[in-house]
Amino acid sequence: MTDPDGGTAPVSTRVMNLATLLTQSARRDPDGVALVMGETRWTWAAFEARTDALAAALQQRFGLQKGDRVMCQSQNCLEMMQAMFAVWRAGGVWVPANFRQTPEEVIYLTQSSGARFLLCNAAFPDHAAACAAACPDLAVTLSFGASDFAPSVQAVTDQFMGRRPQVAAVDRDDPCWFFFTSGTTGRPKASVLTHGQMAFVVTNHLADLMPGLTPDDASLVVAPLSHGAGVHQLTQVARGVKTVLLPGERFDVATVWALVAQWRVSTMFTVPTILKLLVEHPSTAGADLRSLRYVIYAGAPMYRVDQQAALRVLGPVLVQYFGLGECTGNITVLPARLHQAEDGPHVRIGTCGHPRTGIEIQIQDDQGRDLPPGQTGEICVIGPAVFAGYYRNPEANAKAFRNGWFRTGDLGHLDEAGFLYITGRQSDMYISGGSNVYPREIEEKILTHPAISEVAVLGMPDPLWGEVGWAVCVPRAPVTEADLVAHLEGRLSRYKMPRRFVLWEALPKSAYGKITKKMIREELEARGLIESPPCPHA
Structure with a gap:
């Protein structure tokens, strides 16, 4: 874009606030089912109204300012989905924790992110108390469900129903989500995801992973919303797809298949170990799987024997993607049509797919030089899905980027057609x-x-x-x-x-x-x- 004076500076970097995706779906299908958990149902209109009310409360009662970080400690629940969109609408930054972490670990996440707000499920009073005692910058705590430690999101929402927030104006590079790395080689780092980046990721997920979604589809959540599953559900909201949450914290395969049959679930996001459990469980043999269109797996490579077993049991519905939290999974895709249960001369065994739309991959040596097909090196990527860097961590940023390329830390090689094969983590070699x-x-x-x-x-x-x-x-x-x-x-x-x-x-x-x-x-x-x-x- 050129400016009016003929220069090359952008006239505007303003982008859509991600919470607008919910507003758009609510306008198109206000009475359609948006969220399901147990016996509870929210329509799109109710989801939108409750999000508006909470966003208004965050701004008008609790003083949330644009850029404030909001820590969330909770297992999956409807209010967690509501809060995510309310935080964005009000201009805040969503900072979800892995709900299985200890109070001490959540204290570290709260302190390192500079969070001023804590949304804590009533099931975790020790986490709330620990953060309140150790985090002096924490100004506001709310609970999901009735608790002794804070006002509940439900009560606050009821009090503010009908009030409208000021939808925060955001630029492309304004943070919307601190996505904490898993911390397998040290303390977790906060990857800064932005409104513009996530808009690209949503579009890319819908194009490369789940093309053709409509409000007739349903998505079952079998993983924590704090990480990849949350990104996956954001894409469902964009297309008015109903989201079905498991009725409790316990993962039960028979319950999964019952919900698939009841709601005609067409999309699921999971990791290879959970997919393996689903495939091998005795209840799977009698399950009604006819509605499944996309069973998407990511987070770790899937071994060939497990992949073959899943294809034989579930049918041609597997979609694999490879990526990291820093790229929100947006590096490669292996679509369903390229998954084959039987080995053969035209089957690329072991590949995690080709580059996602808009993403470029290089295999680089230790000096950052591009290696030819077949040679193993570090997988490096560029593209709109790459994050804005680690929050207040210049040392980690210096290690993660080289000549504009994000260094994944994974090793692999490309074939002549551009399909990627992962060898493993640098730290595993x-x-x-x-x-x-x-x-x-x-x-x-x-x-x-x-x-x-x-x-x-x-x-x-x-x-x-x-x-x-x-x-x-x-x-x-x-x-x-x-x-x-x-x-x-x-x-x-x-x-x-x-x-x-x-x-x-x-x-x-x-x-x-x-x-x-x-x-x-x-x-x-x-x-x-x-x-x-x-x-x-x-």
Whole structure:
């Protein structure tokens, strides 16, 4: 865009406030069902009115100013969806915590984000008390549900029904969401997501992941709204798709399938470990899956054997995307038409897809040079989905960006057609006898053994080789270390062969259902299998 004087400076960077997506859907279909949880139903008109009321209360009663950060500690609930849009409408920044975190962890998130407001579910009085005591900048606390520690969002909403807020005017680069990283290699960092960036992400999700959504569709939420599932639901609101929340905190596969049948659910967002549970559960065999159109999985690579099982059970509905919180998942897509249950000469086994619309990927070496197809390096990206940087963390920003490219910290390669193959995290790679070893390749091979359900391979210190691999496995049937060694003979080079196999009943997982190497190392240490401190590759 050129300015009136013929220059190149933009005349305006004003963009739509994200909360306007809700207003638009409410105008188009005011009486349609917007939100469902248990026996409770909100129409689009009710959702809009309640959001307006809360936004007005935040501005007029509690003094929320544009740019104020609002911390949210809650499991999924209807009021959490209401609050997210109300905060944006009032001009605030949404700062959701993983609800399974401890009070001390939420204190850190509150302090590091500079939050002035806390929205805390009534189920977490200890979190509210801890934050109130440790965070002097915290000016306002509200609760989801009746509590002894704060006025409830429901009561405040009722008091302000019918009042209109001043919808905050926002620019493209105004923050709307602090998306905390998972903190697998240290304390979580707040990725700053902006109104303009998120508008692109919503558009891209609808184009690349879920094309053709209409108000006849329904979306089932099976993951915490604080992270990827929240972004996914924002896209549903944009198209007037009804959102169905599980009736309680407990994840129950039979309940999932009952809701799919009742509401004719067409879209779901999940992670590979949860998708694996859905596929393997006994209730799945008798479930009515005919309404499913898009079962979207992300957050971690899905092993080929699990992918094949899901395709055979659910049908051709899988959609994979790869990304990080810093790009809100917006790096690659593997659409349903490119998922194949059977191996063949035209099947790209192991790919996480091609670049999303508007995204460019480079595989770079340690000096930032572009590597040719087939060579492994760091996955780097540019595009409108890339975040604005980490909040008040110049050191992390300096490490995360190089020549304008965002460095994901993931390793992989591109093929000649531009499809991406992830080798693993830089922090997961280990060096054995001078050779780089990428655990994902070994994990894929181990999972082809019929007795193994889950596996994680880690590099451990070794006086002779520098590092060697340990394979922590979850068997579904009796199996021995000798069985696994024999299975891998001829499938792996000798230097890649794990030197030790550990059999556990389950692998530790994060609150989002991800298998993290950091947690596995901590468990190995807790069981006395390795010495403290852990290997620096944690």
